[in-house]
Amino acid sequence: MKKEYIRSVLNIFASSPFKPLCIHANKGGDCVRKLSESVYAFCEGDMETVERLNHEIDDIEHEADVIKQTIRGELSSSIMLPVHATDLLNFLKPQDSISDEAQEVSYWLTLRRFEAPPEISTGFLELMDKTLATVEQYEKLVDTLSELLESSFSKRDVDDTLSLVVEVEEMEHQVDVIEKDMVRKIFRNEDVLGGVGVFHLTRLVMGIGKIADNAEHAADRLRTMVLRR
C-alpha cells in the first residue's frame, strides 16, 4: 500500500465480519443450489452435467473457505464486536459445513450412475427440494443480521430473527422425516438396487440430510450469538 502523509483515526475501525458472513452463507446456498441441479441431472442419468456441476461446486466451496479464513484471520483479540467473537466463530463453523457437505455429496454423485425405481427418484428429489428450501430459509435468516446491526439489535428485529431460526428448525425436521422414509424405501428395494446401489444411495440420502442438519445447527448457534450478546 502506498504510504500517505497521514495521521488518522482510521485504525480504530476494523473491518466488519458481518458482511463476509452473509457472503459466506450465500456461497453455501450457491453450493446447495448447484447440488440440487446436479441431483436432478443425476436422476435423469445426465452424468456429464453432474461432472460439470461437481467442478463448479468445488470452486464455490473453495471461495467459501477463503472467506471463512479471512473472517477468522481478522478477528484478533483486540476487536470489539456487538456480539461475542467466540459465538460468532461457533456459528461460522456449521455454516461452513453446509458447503463442505454439498461438495461431498456432489462428489459421491459422480461415482455411480443412477438406476432405481421411480419411487426412489421421486423421494430423492423431494428430499433435495426440502433441503434446498431449508438452506434458502437459512440464508434469509443470516440476511437479517444486517438489519439487526442497523437498528443495533432492537427487540422487534431480534424477534424477527428468532422466528426465522424456528422456521429453519421446523424445515430441518421435515427433511429428517423424508430422510428416514427414504432410507427405509432404499432397503425395501435392495433386490432391485443391489448391495452397491443401496450403499451408494444411502450415502447420498444421508449426505443431503446432513446439509439440512448443518443449516439447522448454524441457525441454532446464530440464536445463541444474538441472545448472549
Add this chain to the structure above:
Amino acid sequence: MELFDPLVIMLIIAGLYMAWNIGANDLANAMGTSVGSGALSIKQVIIVAAVFEFAGAVFFGKRVTSTIAKGIVPIDSIAMTDTHLVAIGMLAAILAAGFWITLATFYNLPVSTTHSIVGAVLGFGLIAAYNGIIGFNEINWPVLFKIVASWLISPVLGALLAYIIFSLIRYFILQKSDDPYRIENKFVFLQVATACFIAFAHGSNDVANAVGPLYAALHALDMAGVTVPLWVMIMGGLGMVFGLATWGYRVIETIGTKITELTPTRGFSAEFATATVVVMHSYIALPISTTHTLVGSVIGVGLAGGLAAVDLSVIGKIFLSWIITVPVAALTSALIFVGLLGIGI
C-alpha cells in the same frame, strides 16, 4: 522590535507550518467521519470546515492559546532577563513540535500536535530553569498536571458522552422504528450541523498549537499585549484552512472511503460527543487532542453496540504516543534552543 525582525518572520513561518499540518491532518480527521457517512460531499465538507474552523479559531481560540503561551512556562520572568531568549525558545519549541509531527505523520503514527507543542514548550522551560534563568519551581506544574490529566480524561469523557448519546438514540429512535434506514436519512441533516460544531470546536482548541508560541514571543518582545492580537488568530485560522484545502481533502477522502461503518446516527453520536468535550476544554483553557477524543467517542459508540467492529489495539498505540511525545518534543526543543543560542542567533 520590528514585525520584520527575522526571528519574528521565522516564528510566523514555523507557526504557519504547524497550522498547515493541523489543518491537513487533525481537522481532516475530525471532518472525515461526516464524509464517511455520506452526510456531505468532500467539497461541502471543506467549505463547512473552512468557515467554522476559522470562526472557532478567531473567536474562541484565545484561552487555549494563552495557556500554551504563558500558562506553562513563565515567559514574563524569562523576558525580564532577556526578551530575545523567549523568542528563540519559542522558535525552538515550534520547530521541535513541527519536526516531531512531520516524522509521526510520515510514519502514520497517531501523535497529537497538542501533546507535541506542550512537550516542546516544557522543554524550553526546563532548559531555561537548568541555566538558572528561572527556578524549576517557577514552571507552572499544577497547570501542566491539569493539562496531562485532561489528556487522559478527554477521550474517556468522549467515550462516555458518545455512549450515552447513542444509547438514547438507540432506545428512543432506532428501536421504535420499522425502518432503521429511514432514520439514518433523517440524521443526515443533524450530522451537517454537527460537522459545523466539530470544526468550530477543533478550531477553538487546536489553533493554539500553531500560534501559542508565536504569541508568547510577540508578547515578550512587547509586540502584543495581555490578550492575543486578532491578526495572530486570523493567521492561525487561515493556515489551518489552507492545510485542509491543499492536503486535508486527500486525508478526508482516504478516511471517508474507508469508514463506511459510521452511519449518520453513529457519526452524529461520535462527533457531537467529541465537539462537546473539545469546546468544554477550550472554555476552561486546556489544550487537548481532538483526534484522541474522537477515538474515545468512536469506542463509546462501539461499547453501546453501535458498530460492527472496533479495533481496540489503537488505545495502546495512542497511550504509547502520549508517553513518547512529551519527552521527545521536550528534548528536541531544548536541543534546538541550545543550538540556536550556540550559533549566536
